Amino acid sequence: MLRPLRILLSPPKCPLTRCCSGYVSRMRFVNRLQEDDDACAAALQNGRIFLFHSLSPLLQRTNRETFRTSALTASGTQPRPQPRPEHSIQNQDHNQDHNIQYRTKTRTKTRTFSTELCRNSGQNLSWDLLAVLVFYVSDLQPILKNLGSDGSLLKESVLIGCSEQNQAEFCLDVGQLDQAAVEEQCGGTFVDLRKAFFLLKGAEAPLVAKGQALLRWHQTNRFCSATGQPTQRNQAGSHRFCSSSSTTYYPQMSPVVIVLVSDGTRCLLGRQASFPRGLYSALAGFCNMGETLEEALRREVAEEVGLEVQNISYSSSQHWPFPHSSFMVACHASVSPTHSQVDVDHSELEEARWFSLDEITCALQVKAPPRRGDLPVIWLPPPHAVANRLITEWAGLQRHGKDGP
Numbered sequence: 001m002l003r004p005l006r007i008l009l010s011p012p013k014c015p016l017t018r019c020c021s022g023y024v025s026r027m028r029f030v031n032r033l034q035e036d037d038d039a040c041a042a043a044l045q046n047g048r049i050f051l052f053h054s055l056s057p058l059l060q061r062t063n064r065e066t067f068r069t070s071a072l073t074a075s076g077t078q079p080r081p082q083p084r085p086e087h088s089i090q091n092q093d094h095n096q097d098h099n100i101q102y103r104t105k106t107r108t109k110t111r112t113f114s115t116e117l118c119r120n121s122g123q124n125l126s127w128d129l130l131a132v133l134v135f136y137v138s139d140l141q142p143i144l145k146n147l148g149s150d151g152s153l154l155k156e157s158v159l160i161g162c163s164e165q166n167q168a169e170f171c172l173d174v175g176q177l178d179q180a181a182v183e184e185q186c187g188g189t190f191v192d193l194r195k196a197f198f199l200l201k202g203a204e205a206p207l208v209a210k211g212q213a214l215l216r217w218h219q220t221n222r223f224c225s226a227t228g229q230p231t232q233r234n235q236a237g238s239h240r241f242c243s244s245s246s247t248t249y250y251p252q253m254s255p256v257v258i259v260l261v262s263d264g265t266r267c268l269l270g271r272q273a274s275f276p277r278g279l280y281s282a283l284a285g286f287c288n289m290g291e292t293l294e295e296a297l298r299r300e301v302a303e304e305v306g307l308e309v310q311n312i313s314y315s316s317s318q319h320w321p322f323p324h325s326s327f328m329v330a331c332h333a334s335v336s337p338t339h340s341q342v343d344v345d346h347s348e349l350e351e352a353r354w355f356s357l358d359e360i361t362c363a364l365q366v367k368a369p370p371r372r373g374d375l376p377v378i379w380l381p382p383p384h385a386v387a388n389r390l391i392t393e394w395a396g397l398q399r400h401g402k403d404g405p
């Protein structure tokens with residue numbers, strides 16, 4: 001039965017509006033787009049798109065004096081107008097959303113840019129801004145056409161969610177187009193996710209990581225592992241299907257356990273030889289087939305530092321895009337102070353040692369990796385990493401006189 005187009009384009013009003021939150025209707029909307037290809041194709045026409053090139057997200061970087069908007073042309077035949085400095089960020093109002101007006105050829109639009117300030121590498125303590133560029137499909141279509149792409153490229157977008165303004169959000173990899181030409185047309189730069197991830201605003205980083213993970217999964221799962229035949233994706237990109245073997249493939253994450261071990265007054269951190277100088281983190285490891293999280297956690301700590309932990313408690317979890325998609329489950333655990341002698345397996349870790357609350361407090365204050373020539377300093381994974389959360393939680397509990405779990 002045909003549904004009215006109005007319902008296909010935006011999250012349906014819940015019939016039980018009084019008891020159904022915006023969150024619930026957005027989640028149901030996304031779920032329906034994953035199930036219904038026609039609804040998803042319609043939502044794409046009205047949606048927002050994050051662009052990637054060979055898995056690097058399109059970002060905008062500028063200085064604090066002038067926050068330049070991306071000037072988009074509504075018509076690809078016209079020369080792209082120079083970006084106009086329409087918004088200045090005064091002082092250090094970082095972590096803010098900025099509603100910025102910009103003009104297309106035919107109309108004025110307002111787009112919300114979120115920005116995070118990060119320390120520039122120069123000596124003058126100026127700041128850089130980094131933000132994800134988001135395009136409305138209606139703006140992107142003429143740009144893609146101008147770059148010689150036919151309409152079929154847009155259909156390769158994958159659904160990643162729904163904004164609070166009830167617009168479906170998609171990611172699209174334009175790796176088949178000339179990178180410099182896309183950057184020039186779109187007014188942004190494709191930045192390797194490893195560099196970008198820690199400089200994006202809290203809410204943007206996981207969204208971009210999720211988009212990259214989904215795009216990567218599609219790029220590496222084009223064929224059925226049973227028959228070798230090509231697989232077909234659904235419109236949302238939430239699964240692929242092999243019609244020869246009737247197998248449905250879903251995107252996968254590898255479960256990883258990460259644990260902060262405490263002996264009551266100190267916490268245990270380690271570093272791999274590949275880590276940047278001075279960086280220490282909580283112990284982590286992939287779960288083996290058939291293991292529970294608790295078994296994986298106990299095994300990893302035993303293997304890496306030769307300790308037997310107890311009192312395991314869950315803290316939080318996160319999707320981690322590096323090197324591929326991991327599902328990090330973060331826990332606290334403890335050892336008795338009388339059984340805290342560390343015996344490092346140097347094939348896994350370069351070093352592991354106990355840190356006092358004072359050392360952790362100092363390390364948490366280091367907000368940027370030390371630069372070449374700086375004095376050696378101990379620093380910790382940044383706030384986007386769940387390891388930072390574990391360490392911060394432990395420090396908070398220590399300050400309030402309670403140990404970990």
Ligand SMILES: NC(=O)c1ccc[n+]([C@@H]2O[C@H](COP(=O)([O-])OP(=O)(O)OC[C@H]3O[C@@H](n4cnc5c(N)ncnc54)[C@H](O)[C@@H]3O)[C@@H](O)[C@H]2O)c1
Nearest residue numbers: 254256281284285286320322323326328381385386387388
């Ligand atoms: N978000 C954070 O705060 C945080 C902190 C530390 C580590 N991590 C992540 O946790 C993961 C594990 O950490 P690690 O130090 O053990 O990493 P690692 O990269 O040293 O991996 C250790 C070993 O696990 C094996 N391995 C790799 N991929 C696997 C998979 N999918 N399934 C099973 N085994 C696999 C390989 O033999 C590899 O040498 C890494 O992806 C790392 O980036 C995240």
